[in-house]
Amino acid sequence: xxHAFFPAALILLAGAATSAAAQESRTIxxxxxxxxxxxxxxxxxxxFAPLPGTAxxxxxxxxxxxxxxxxxxFGFIQFRAFKHAIELVRGDYSDPNDAGEVSHFQALATAxxxxxxxxNIAGVAVAVGIGGPGAxxxxxxxxxxGMASKFTECTLGVKYRNEYPDGSVSxxxxxxxxxxxxxxxxPGGRFMAALFAVFCILGSLGGGNMFQxxxxxxQISGIFGSYPGWITGxxxxxxxxxxxxxxxxxxxxxTEKVVPFMGILxxxxxxxxLLVNFDRIGWAFGQIFDGAFTGAxxxxxxxxxxxxxxxxxxFSNEAGVGSAAIAHxxxxxxxxxTEGFVxxxxxxxxxxxxxxxxxxxxxxxxxxxxxxxxxxxxxNGGSIxxxxxxxxxxxxxxxFATGFGWFxxxxxxxxxxxxxxxxxxxxxxxxxxxxxxxxxGKTTELTFKILFCVFVVIGAAASLGPVIDFSDxxxxxxxxxxxxxxxxxxxxxxxxxxxxxxxxxxxxxxxxVSR
Amino acid sequence: MSAKIVxxxxxxxxxxxxxxxxxxxxxxxxxxxxxxxxxxEWSPYSFQTAEENAQRHKRREEEIKTAMExxxxxxxxxxxxxxxxxxxxxxxxxxxxxxNTIAVERGADQIIVARTSEGxxxxxxxxxxxANLVMHASVxxxxxx
Numbered sequence: 001x002x003h004a005f006f007p008a009a010l011i012l013l014a015g016a017a018t019s020a021a022a023q024e025s026r027t028i029x030x031x032x033x034x035x036x037x038x039x040x041x042x043x044x045x046x047x048f049a050p051l052p053g054t055a056x057x058x059x060x061x062x063x064x065x066x067x068x069x070x071x072x073x074f075g076f077i078q079f080r081a082f083k084h085a086i087e088l089v090r091g092d093y094s095d096p097n098d099a100g101e102v103s104h105f106q107a108l109a110t111a112x113x114x115x116x117x118x119x120n121i122a123g124v125a126v127a128v129g130i131g132g133p134g135a136x137x138x139x140x141x142x143x144x145x146g147m148a149s150k151f152t153e154c155t156l157g158v159k160y161r162n163e164y165p166d167g168s169v170s171x172x173x174x175x176x177x178x179x180x181x182x183x184x185x186x187p188g189g190r191f192m193a194a195l196f197a198v199f200c201i202l203g204s205l206g207g208g209n210m211f212q213x214x215x216x217x218x219q220i221s222g223i224f225g226s227y228p229g230w231i232t233g234x235x236x237x238x239x240x241x242x243x244x245x246x247x248x249x250x251x252x253x254x255t256e257k258v259v260p261f262m263g264i265l266x267x268x269x270x271x272x273x274l275l276v277n278f279d280r281i282g283w284a285f286g287q288i289f290d291g292a293f294t295g296a297x298x299x300x301x302x303x304x305x306x307x308x309x310x311x312x313x314x315f316s317n318e319a320g321v322g323s324a325a326i327a328h329x330x331x332x333x334x335x336x337x338t339e340g341f342v343x344x345x346x347x348x349x350x351x352x353x354x355x356x357x358x359x360x361x362x363x364x365x366x367x368x369x370x371x372x373x374x375x376x377x378x379x380n381g382g383s384i385x386x387x388x389x390x391x392x393x394x395x396x397x398x399x400f401a402t403g404f405g406w407f408x409x410x411x412x413x414x415x416x417x418x419x420x421x422x423x424x425x426x427x428x429x430x431x432x433x434x435x436x437x438x439x440x441g442k443t444t445e446l447t448f449k450i451l452f453c454v455f456v457v458i459g460a461a462a463s464l465g466p467v468i469d470f471s472d473x474x475x476x477x478x479x480x481x482x483x484x485x486x487x488x489x490x491x492x493x494x495x496x497x498x499x500x501x502x503x504x505x506x507x508x509x510x511x512x513v514s515r
Numbered sequence: 516m517s518a519k520i521v522x523x524x525x526x527x528x529x530x531x532x533x534x535x536x537x538x539x540x541x542x543x544x545x546x547x548x549x550x551x552x553x554x555x556e557w558s559p560y561s562f563q564t565a566e567e568n569a570q571r572h573k574r575r576e577e578e579i580k581t582a583m584e585x586x587x588x589x590x591x592x593x594x595x596x597x598x599x600x601x602x603x604x605x606x607x608x609x610x611x612x613x614x615n616t617i618a619v620e621r622g623a624d625q626i627i628v629a630r631t632s633e634g635x636x637x638x639x640x641x642x643x644x645x646a647n648l649v650m651h652a653s654v655x656x657x658x659x660x
Contacts, residue, residue: 102571105559170569330571
């Protein structure tokens with residue numbers, strides 16, 4: 001009873017405070033924003049610096065090149081192991097005696113709830129809005145390639161995790177960098193692991209927290225009218241605090257149950273809209289392929305479409321970033337590589353399926369305005385002119401509304417819930433990086449958790465521009481360190497793969513359930 | 516040749532009634548072993564937070580230990596004291612599925628369970644585990660009221 005009352009009371013309090021504090025809060029929001037932009041500016045510029053002589057950010061190239069190298073190095077593992085990955089998730093290879101441990105399905109679902117979210121809804125709309133439908137092609141390609149990066153990092157995550165005497169586990173890039181480098185006799189493992197942990201904490205507070213709080217506030221104020229961001233911030237911070245510090249499982253449990261349902265509802269709605277507009281699907285794919293190589297008159301042409309597609313795919317599925325390796329390492333698999341196989345489904349579901357749905361619905365909805373004379377998209381100030389001049393979540397929302405008038409309300413609820421579940425996931429990633437640096441212990445953990453809650457408020461109060469920039473930058477900075485380490489450690493994964501394959505062939509590893 | 520009976524325990528009064536009925540049957544048969552099974556409801560397809568996943572192994576051990584100490588071991592000891600051959604198991608999964616699987620694995624001749632006490636919406640949607648067991652079991656099932 002007490003728990004149910006707590007958030008309700010906060011809403012009331014926040015509501016009462018709104019009018020009285022409106023004047024004062026404007027200055028608080030502005031001050032937070034200004035300081036934030038100044039502090040994070042140089043870091044953002046460094047991460048997104050273009051390759052010399054081009055407009056192509058080097059970091060995007062870094063991710064795509066790595067994903068391509070892993071794809072080739074592991075012999076197109078994402079296609080060859082796809083069926084096996086599904087069998088693993090279904091539990092065909094699970095020993096019944098291990099019932100009660102974390103299953104492959106659960107590890108995948110947990111990792112997915114950290115990635116499926118705003119990237120699939122808002123990020124795709126941004127990509128299509130700037131890069132045109134052609135961006136979708138590059139997004140799908142980046143998603144398919146990213147499956148190999150995920151495979152590599154998640155296998156290492158399970159292989160080198162820490163298991164404590166009490167039976168709990170901690171894993172992730174910081175552990176595999178430290179232990180893996182030592183095993184290969186490479187210097188610098190300790191430094192790189194620590195550097196990753198620092199970026200992971202920043203990413204957790206940025207993309208995993210402030211960006212989410214910010215977008216959740218945008219949604220809520222879209223429904224109830226404009227009001228100061230710190231109010232949403234306090235409300236969310238209280239809920240996050242209740243879950244991660246208070247250990248109030250009921251809130252987490254509700255989100256866990258509702259989030260997958262929202263995901264299914266989202267894809268279901270997209271499928272229905274596509275079915276209704278069946279005759280336009282071929283045309284939409286035509287736009288996607290055409291735009292991918294010609295740019296079809298959008299900002300930056302083909303390169304613009306490519307940058308947007310790659311960038312948003314990377315931000316959405318986090319392949320190569322290393323975050324998923326933290327989530328996947330909790331599974332109790334006898335073979336670390338099985339978790340690698342399972343994890344390669346993640347970019348597929350997140351990017352190839354869900355992001356593509358969003359992009360198709362936006363394209364088919366006709367919200368991107370076309371110049372009747374030339375047949376090209378009308379470009380206005382760097383992005384495509386849309387019906388009603390909407391972008392981001394609003395564009396996705398408007399596109400879905402062409403199919404279902406009530407959908408914007410469902411989408412608003414979904415965005416808020418996705419934002420919340422992503423925050424909970426990233427609070428865990430950040431916490432693992434934090435305890436790696438400062439040691440496990442109740443006080444150290446509590447310090448980070450409180451810091452995390454403070455940043456929820458900052459994120460909700462800051463304006464979108466600087467927050468998005470910093471969030472992207474912090475998450476991509478994790479990828480700089482993680483991928484460098486993956487290059488060093490990939491032979492270890494290849495050895496695991498060869499050994500597993502041989503034993504699968506010899507029948508030493510067999511199915512427990514045959515269907 | 517000895518007979519084997521699998522008995523479903525749930526830590527409630529209904530479970531104990533199943534055990535005492537099994538004991539009676541075992542005495543009538545004579546050379547009979549009773550296998551007590553306590554199932555912790557668990558699904559590999561539920562959703563959990565990352566933190567819960569990290570703690571899962573530890574929790575599982577605790578759950579098994581608690582069920583063993585509080586429910587299964589006392590029941591096994593009581594049977595043994597009365598001179599009936601008995602053993603106990605704690606497993607995670609679906610009650611109906613597991614009772615049947617264990618009965619098949621151990622070559623049991625029958626399963627004895629009590630009428631379940633679960634009710635409400637869950638039962639209306641998924642049916643009671645006793646009813647599921649009766650419908651799908653590969654060995655005879657006796658339901659104790």
